[in-house]
Amino acid sequence: MGFARTSAVALTGVEGVVVEVQADLEPGIAAFSLVGLADKSLSESRDRVRAAVINSGAEWPQKKLTVGLSPASVPKCGSGFDLAVACSVLAASERIDPRSVAELLMIGELGLDGLVRPVRGVLPAVLAAAGAGYRRVVVPEQTVPEASLVPEVAVLGVRSLRQLIAVLAGEPVPDEPAPGEPGGPPALTVPGWEGPPVAGQYWMPPQELRPDLAEVSGQRLARRALEVAAAGRHHLLMKGAPGAGKTMLAERLPGILPPLTRREALEVTAVHSVGGALPPGRPLIERPPYCAPHHSASMAALVGGGTGVPRPGAVSLAHHGVLFLDEAAEMNGQILDALRQPLESGHVVVARSAGVVRMPARVLLVLAANPCPCGRHGSASADCECVPSAVRRYRARLSGPLLDRVDLRVTVEPVGRAELVGAAGGGESSETVAARVLAARERAAARFADTPWTVNADVPGHELRTRWAPRPGALGRAEQDMDRGLLTARGLDRVLRVAWTVADLAGHDRPTAQDVDAALELRTGVRRGAGVAGSLP
Secondary structure (H helix, E strand, O other): OEEEEEEEEEEEOOEEEEEEEEEEEEOOOOEEEEEOOEOHHHHOHHHHHHHHHHHOOOOOOOOEEEEEEEOOOOOEOOOOOHHHHHHHHHHHOOOOOHHHHHOOEEOOEEOOOOEEEOOOOHHHHHHHHHHOOOOEEEEEHHHHHHHOOOOOOEEEEEOEHHHHHHHHHOOOOOOOOOOOOOOOOOOOOOOOOOOOOOOOOEEOOOHHHOOOHHHOEOOHHHHHHHHHHHHHOOOEEEEOOOOOOHHHHHHOOHHHOOOOOHHHHHHHHHHHHHHOOOOOOOOOOOOOOEEOOOOOOOHHHHHOEOOOOOEOOHHHHOOOOEEEEOOHHHOOHHHHHOOHHHHHHOEEEEEEOOEEEEEEOOOEEEEEEOOOOOOOOOOOOOOOOOOHHHHHHHHHOOOHHHHOOOOEEEEOOOOOHHHHHOOOOEOOOHHHHHHHHHHHHHHHHHHOOOOOOOOHHHOOHHHHHHOOOOOOOOOHHHHHHHHOOOOOHHHHHHHHHHHHHHHHHHOOOOOOHHHHHHHHHHHHOOOOOOHHHHHOO
16 A cells, blocks of 8 residues: 655646645556546546656556546646656655655656656746745756746756656666757657647747838828837727738837836746747747737637637737737627627636636737728729628628727828838837837836736726826817717727827826827827827927
């Protein structure tokens, strides 16, 4: 008779639950039972663990073996429990001291040859372990940089079960070639997301390769809208003919966003670790992510989901970054409307039979759309071939409730020959604009000190109307638009948020009537007073 316990982590979305892995050996016919609400891949660990133990030179116990995963009510999935199951069995059979594994938390998949393979979600798993009071964790060697991001936790990286047994038993540790080295096994990587693919849509180039706003010719209004969106994290819709530069502008938006704070970087890295989209060699994501799914993406690809336990979608992979939906009018209307709740709350709640998962989704949404199916409606240089009913149906794909959550709506006009080839066609660089955006963010952060908010887009409208009211009479035109039915109550609140961002960029202590006029122009497209050009530096 033998008993031993160690610990692992079960992930539900990007949150982890510490699981106690218990192994019990009893006299009887040799059998291996795994209990505790395990899914198919975890149930198959019985065969993987047995082969890995034998191929690592250890003896498999020829007794009745029961491995329990507690708490039994928490669904458990994936192969990340293999290492903990193997060590609990070896401790129960007294190959290693049970006390040596009792205070450890282990994460890793085992190959049949005993090699320890990397798994998704190491960072959120170690964060959960640290929150539960664990100070020592064992992970695959390839994921040590990711696990080491969590402070006050000692991380041991192992290449094989044989090495871990030697460490725990106090024996000489065998020197094994690293994956990819001559004589060693092939390099092992975490496979990509197995749902609708996101690889190639997720993009964070190095600083020296990041597109620059100076490359954009003309588009003064669209550039101003981009700056306001970055400063206050306001959602943006760009409408215009094909080739006007909508995608070019959106790709340069991450370059003017401020770097992520340490807390934000850990949140973003945790999401990408769970989604299998963590960039190789970059354990910590420090720049805002940029995610641009294809317009044919499914509901699961955009908001998260899939079979079994839901996984992060594009809206979560773009957390604290930019979610760009090009050709938005070509997307399924129901899929677009699924973004309405995440845009308000900053998170996604996906309910499945296997459980309910809550994933972060605080994004800056950028939509780009053509004016009609042919793209030439309203163009002075080409005739539109679409019938009026086709134009109406095309525009109706972007529903009113979704557009009501979009603060900035600008028309991107085609660039003229003089702007494109002339010396005066280029504008300010991303570095110059980013400096103004950072200064505006710092003003907002100072104003919202000791509150849960950091940017203007997050502040409830009631707080802005009462606690941080604009200058007297500044909302005159906005109130008139509301009386005429041109603005909803939510629309008025969003205009006020944009006005605060315009004021922060201009260095005003409170929004003026000119700042509110600029916010109205950016939302309705109708110029008020001096317009956007006169309200920004």
